[in-house]
Amino acid sequence: MSIATTMKNSTAIAIGGFDGMHIGHQHLFAELGEHGTIVVIETGYANITPKEERENFSHYPILYLELDEIRHLDGDAFISLLKSEFPKLKKIVVGYDFHFGKDRKYSFEDLKTLFSGEVKVVEEVTLEGDSIHSHKIRAKVKIGDIKGANDFLGHNYTIMGALVAGQGIGKKELVATINIEATGFLTPKEGVYVTLTRIDDEEHYHPSVSFVGHRVTTDGSFAIESHILDGEVICNKKARISFVSFIRDNKKFDSIAELKKAIKSDINIASQKLKLLQL
Template identity: 45%
Template sequence: MKNFLSMSKSLEYSSVAIGKFDGVHIAHKKLFKYLDDNSCVLVIHKSHSKFLTPLKIREKLISKPSYKLPFKDIHSWDGERFADFLDKKLPNLKRIVVGYDFRFGKDKSYGADDLKSLFKAEVLIVPEIKIENLPLHSSIIRELIGFGDIKLANKLLGRNYSLEGGVICGQNLGSKELYPTINIKTQSFVLPGNGVYASFTHFKSRVFPSVSFVGNRLSTDRHFSIETHILDKNIELEEKTIQIEFVDKIRDNRHFENLSELKHQISLDIKNAKDILNT
């Protein structure tokens, strides 16, 4: 995603949406519908955060041209400076679209309503959206994912939550004693609560039904791991990065007395995953 601040020329867009857009969830997509055909999206980006969707994924999910607006460079600006900046960068701007809770400027002292007095352009403020009586915010979705309520989180996202990670070596125990798994290490993503999930695993430009685990391996070495077992497939993996898409939680993480008990439980997890995924 290109840095909006470094764009040397004025851009000819007539409408713009501004916000963090982490998650690119249902409320964000509704906001984008108010943009015209000649529009762009400014993504206010804070570095060193745990994201629902890192920038490279956000760019794929946003249907309009999108640009990064680093928070560290603009957080101390007053409202007038922010308005002057947008006027110069987007001289043909006729509409600004933001959510009702949009804040900007030094100490976040300016709100969405302040935009109306600062800009000659039309300012459209999209009201709050609720699903199952929950306000649709990225922070709420983060909490749901962290609690393991992935099904409700997916409903608010409007898609299944997914994360990417680099493939790493595991214990080599699964293929010998249990079920073979692909182990990954990931950074910057919000992690689902510890447990076992019905999932889809993406690699080789294909999607495979799977059962995935997040948490400490309580029955073996107690180390934290993220691993996925591909259902009914023997996979020779050459990819360095894979994506896991979480559909629904099957059970919490727990300790088993021996590998035989653990293997039996995994077989039940696989059956449940197949039922959930309709495979």
């Protein structure tokens, strides 16, 4: 079914930025019912789940509205826009901190006045007493707290990128890796991670260990590279790396031999942690 047909038949929408599609956002989506649509206000700042990446974390269709194209609207014009896009609209779901319209002057209270249907306001969602927000997830990713970020997300932090050439010594002197350029995604703290890697359009993820950072022991260039643990695979165009946990910081080694020894240890750690997850 096309997005246009879905919108025509949708009776409920959830509105927000939804960068991360985290467990707080999922509480909004849970209010949509059978004929729901997610409306993303695209600010251009989303880097946890940029652009259509959000579609991997919900079964609901998504309509994208560019903030620059709607930010000038007053409250009545905003509601008119929604009604024109969703002629059967009966319910709007927003978070407690939702604002809209010119200079963000309107809140959910105004939405209740302006919209004749139901307005469902989802209260703040917390985990172990800590409120869940996209900016907190970004902060956790930046410091390498992948477990904390994943707990807030409700899924593994994942980046996707096009295949790029490596430095050329991995397969010969170290280990074979898949190298990507993940444009638009927030880059985790430099270091080595337990990961799962999906190759091209495969449906399953391979156990892997991944490096993010500058190759300080060799040529100093920046890289995002993943070594597949269950056998060598061929990547043709792209890969998706799903971060499970942090292993260690990026470090400069005195020799290629020392680096190779560290990589072997990283592989052992990743293998053991992934095996425990499968139990």
